[in-house]
Amino acid sequence: MYLVRLLTKCLITYPRWYRNLSAAVLEGLNGKYFSKTKKKKTNSSLTEAQQSKIEDCSLTLHVIKPPTQDRVTFDLFDRVNRGGTRLNNQEMRNAIYQGAATKLLNELVSFESFKEATENAIKPERMKDRYLVLRLIGFYLWRKKQLLSVKERGTPPVEYRSDLEDFLGKTMTFLNDPASNTFCEKFPASFDEGVTRLPLLLLDQ
Structure with missing residues (x-):
């Protein structure tokens, strides 16, 4: 893609x-x-x-096969893209994990409730807003033990081992899998309600 x-x-x-x-x-x-x-x-x-x-014109193509870790993929992207604008990790994830994951992130960051809760401080440039929301989704699913490693046999729960980039990559992989269909359908309403209430909760502190 x-x-x-x-x-x-x-x-x-x-x-x-x-x-x-x-x-x-x-x-x-x-x-x-x-x-x-x-x-x-x-x-x-x-x-x-x-x-x-x-x-x-001939093209040199590098096929990246699973289970290659994200940091290796990002390094290849960085080397290929040296002549242009250097992509950050979220921009590379957005290119690699096209599908339900990117659609969900695009939907969530477009909510007016999200923009108001963040006071429009999280700009869409360089996908900073999508990065923030992806982290929220990843740790939300992880805390609930619903984040599954769908590429591994038996789809065990994802373990967070201080490698944030790998963790976020596995989160987007899960969101692109049919196993997350129910979550992707229901989460936007919960997210909208949560970020709508967030400013009120902070005012009460």
Whole structure:
């Protein structure tokens, strides 16, 4: 998923019926089709020489197989991404664990109750808000012994051993698994109610 998004951003989209709207590297190709179409003008497509260069380009792919620890994956991401903006760990987790986990985090940080409870101090830039909410979910499930290591035989409870990054990775893995469906359905309402009450609880202290 991360590779697809990266290529979409940096290169012209390959199929001739799609247009690349915001290429960051090949800006001269913005708005162009890969090849000619019957409905579009000739000057809206790449030249044959440009098409050949893209078709002849080779890609080196590194397949990261489970159960590779997150810190190894993050190190590879960091090495590959040296030429661009350096991603923080939450941004890398967001790229690696696409699915129900990222959808849940996006939903929770969009609640007005969350923004009011944090006084809009937790900004969405660099996914700081998602990082905070993910930590909350991880330790909430862990304290309730509901956080399961779904990639291990027998799905035992996740043990927290002071490796926060690995712990958060396992949390997102669990959220992407069908075993967490009930939690993902019910937790948003509980979260909204909890953060709504939070300012009132703090005022009573």
